[in-house]
Amino acid sequence: xxxxxxxxxxxxxxxxxxxxxxxxxxxxxxxxxxxxxxxxxxxxxxxxxxxxxxxxxxxxxxxxxxxxxxxxxxxxxxxxxxxxxxxxxxxxxxxxxxxxxxxxxxxxxxxxxxxxxxxxxxxxxxxxxxxxxxxxxxxxxxxxxxxxxxxxxxxxxxxxxxxxxxxxxxxxxxxxxxxxxxxxxxxxxxxxxxxxxxxxxxxxx
Amino acid sequence: xxxxxxxxxxxxxxxxxxxxxxxxxxxxxxxxxxxxxxxxxxxxxxxxxxxxxxxxxxxxxxxxxxxxxxxxxxxxxxxxxxxxxxxxxxxxxxxxxxxxxxxxxxxxxxxxxxxxxxxxxxxxxxxxxxxxxxxxxxxxxxxxxxxxxxxxxxxxxxxxxxxxxxxxxxxxxxxxxxxxxxxxxxxxxxxxxxxxxxxxxxxxxxxxxxxxxxxxxxxxxxxxxxxxxxxxxxxxxxxxxxxxxxxxxxxxxxxxxxxxxxxxxxxxxxxxxxxxxxxxxxxxxxxxxxxxxxxxxxxxxxxxxxxxxxxxxxxxxxxxxxxxxxxxxxxxxxxxxxxxxxxxxxxxxxxxxxxxxxxxxxxxxxxxxxxxxxxxxxxxxxxxxxxxxxxxxxxxxxxxxxxxxxxxxxxxxxxxxxxxxxxxxxxxxxxxxxxxxx
Numbered sequence: 001x002x003x004x005x006x007x008x009x010x011x012x013x014x015x016x017x018x019x020x021x022x023x024x025x026x027x028x029x030x031x032x033x034x035x036x037x038x039x040x041x042x043x044x045x046x047x048x049x050x051x052x053x054x055x056x057x058x059x060x061x062x063x064x065x066x067x068x069x070x071x072x073x074x075x076x077x078x079x080x081x082x083x084x085x086x087x088x089x090x091x092x093x094x095x096x097x098x099x100x101x102x103x104x105x106x107x108x109x110x111x112x113x114x115x116x117x118x119x120x121x122x123x124x125x126x127x128x129x130x131x132x133x134x135x136x137x138x139x140x141x142x143x144x145x146x147x148x149x150x151x152x153x154x155x156x157x158x159x160x161x162x163x164x165x166x167x168x169x170x171x172x173x174x175x176x177x178x179x180x181x182x183x184x185x186x187x188x189x190x191x192x193x194x195x196x197x198x199x200x201x202x203x204x205x
Numbered sequence: 206x207x208x209x210x211x212x213x214x215x216x217x218x219x220x221x222x223x224x225x226x227x228x229x230x231x232x233x234x235x236x237x238x239x240x241x242x243x244x245x246x247x248x249x250x251x252x253x254x255x256x257x258x259x260x261x262x263x264x265x266x267x268x269x270x271x272x273x274x275x276x277x278x279x280x281x282x283x284x285x286x287x288x289x290x291x292x293x294x295x296x297x298x299x300x301x302x303x304x305x306x307x308x309x310x311x312x313x314x315x316x317x318x319x320x321x322x323x324x325x326x327x328x329x330x331x332x333x334x335x336x337x338x339x340x341x342x343x344x345x346x347x348x349x350x351x352x353x354x355x356x357x358x359x360x361x362x363x364x365x366x367x368x369x370x371x372x373x374x375x376x377x378x379x380x381x382x383x384x385x386x387x388x389x390x391x392x393x394x395x396x397x398x399x400x401x402x403x404x405x406x407x408x409x410x411x412x413x414x415x416x417x418x419x420x421x422x423x424x425x426x427x428x429x430x431x432x433x434x435x436x437x438x439x440x441x442x443x444x445x446x447x448x449x450x451x452x453x454x455x456x457x458x459x460x461x462x463x464x465x466x467x468x469x470x471x472x473x474x475x476x477x478x479x480x481x482x483x484x485x486x487x488x489x490x491x492x493x494x495x496x497x498x499x500x501x502x503x504x505x506x507x508x509x510x511x512x513x514x515x516x517x518x519x520x521x522x523x524x525x526x527x528x529x530x531x532x533x534x535x536x537x538x539x540x541x542x543x544x545x546x547x548x549x550x551x552x553x554x555x556x557x558x559x560x561x562x563x564x565x566x567x568x569x570x571x572x573x574x575x576x577x578x579x580x581x582x583x584x585x586x587x588x589x590x591x592x593x594x595x596x597x598x599x600x601x602x603x604x605x606x607x608x609x610x611x612x613x614x615x616x617x618x619x620x621x622x623x624x625x626x627x628x629x630x631x632x633x634x635x636x637x638x639x640x641x642x643x
Binding site: 091093097098099100101102103106108110111112139141142143145146148150151152153154186187188 | 431442443444445451452454455456459460461462463464465466467468476479482
């Protein structure tokens with residue numbers, strides 16, 4: 001967590017650092033006031049709220065690589081609506097489970113993943129973008145025991161919070177560091193990630 | 206930056222806090238207080254089988270502020286004594302033991318307001334001493350005729366603190382004999398999981414607690430696993446309200462029994478039981494008089510009927526008077542029941558939630574109407590005149606319980622607050638005709 005906070009601080013500091021004054025040509029065209037912005041992010045994701053007890057586990061993993069695609073309608077107003085679709089690897093565990101009358105002690109393996117469909121608003125402050133929203137998470141389970149595997153899924157409500165700090169910002173695209181947190185209410189899972197984000201203006205008007 | 210923009214940004218941050226804030230709150234937890242080191246019961250002798258039944262009755266409250274009533278119902282099981290009052294749906298469940306060489310009967314446990322989380326310890330002793338000695342020995346022949354009326358003296362407390370507030374109860378009159386005519390039906394056990402009375406709903410632990418909480422019949426929710434085994438669970442989907450487990454998500458009927466055992470436990474850590482385990486528990490560990498299997502899918506009907514046939518026969522072998530009814534909640538389930546091959550064994554009891562005509566056409570003994578459809582007094586009378594029983598589901602509010610008990614004569618009420626229905630029936634209920642198949 002301390003490392004995560006350090007990286008977050010670094011991202012914010014880089015984003016807010018003063019930049020050299022840009023030369024202003026006498027014939028510079030006026031900047032477009034609206035844009036449809038497409039962004040991708042790849043993050044190192046950590047499930048911080050334990051979805052299960054590690055007691056008796058032979059193997060657990062709560063980290064993984066998350067990816068997300070977002071589309072933002074950037075407006076001249078102070079908030080810009082966005083949608084974000086992200087894949088989150090949440091949890092994996094292998095343990096010896098006591099199945100009782102259903103089979104005694106047996107090896108049980110499972111994975112928990114989610115795909116989030118989030119809508120919300122983004123707030124741009126210089127080189128920092130704060131995004132917050134809510135939506136649905138498709139929570140997916142794969143569980144194997146006694147040689148049989150089941151796959152189930154459910155849709156849960158969830159919240160989303162992301163902070164982007166752009167270390168490079170050109171008129172049409174931006175590269176930066178993103179920190180995001182996703183909280184899936186029904187599954188009671190919080191996932192926090194940090195990684196790189198790239199976004200560009202697909203349409204400007 | 207304009208002041209309008211500043212205000213808008215401040216509002217945005219405030220809205221964020223409002224949206225995200227609730228996710229940080231900690232759920233209220235219910236205290237389950239116990240006496241340190243087992244209390245006086247730690248060194249007590251057990252009460253002889255059946256002796257506590259002499260303490261059943263309606264009692265006047267001399268002292269006992271936590272119950273907030275002038276009169277309470279006292280109900281006993283094999284080894285517990287319970288007190289039920291109407292205000293706040295208050296109840297106390299106490300275990301009984303004999304001390305001082307069998308001359309004193311002590312009761313220790315906890316009281317609770319079922320409408321909230323108020324709780325505390327309670328310790329009572331039975332008087333007069335001649336009655337306590339008789340109960341502890343199981344020999345009532347030494348008592349005068351009529352025997353002295355029971356009284357309880359003791360103390361109640363608040364929270365986990367040792368009790369210190371005086372409590373006293375005096376016998377007023379006997380309970381109405383309800384066996385075979387009226388039943389308090391515990392909704393999926395002793396209470397709903399969300400009420401946290403000490404066990405999750407639809408658990409074996411809750412089934413064992415059901416009688417002490419005032420019910421004589423238990424309603425159980427039955428689903429079927431992906432490999433065809435009926436098990437107890439209420440909802441169609443696993444959810445954090447009822448179950449826990451990192452991989453316990455999605456439709457319940459996608460899980461095999463092995464997956465259920467590997468991935469899910471009930472809210473308070475209990476194993477999700479199979480229907481067979483539940484029926485065995487009813488027969489072996491309780492004196493419950495009945496079971497209502499609330500089948501959640503038509504596919505549950507066939508395996509449930511076969512288990513009902515098996516455990517009805519087992520109950521007869523064990524000379525247990527327990528009736529097990531297969532619930533039929535909709536037309537698809539009714540078709541599944543009437544189309545069974547081979548048909549249900551003669552004497553198999555079924556309960557139809559549809560119209561009274563469906564009860565008759567299916568040859569079922571019990572009608573189970575949703576209480577929100579109204580008291581249906583004429584339908585109730587007509588069915589009872591034919592020898593059918595009528596059990597309303599699911600009533601938890603005193604206002605409605607009282608209204609139904611005074612405008613009609615049901616054979617049972619399904620409830621999450623068995624103690625409240627018990628107390629209300631004993632206070633103002635009328636026994637229905639004794640011809641019903643209950």
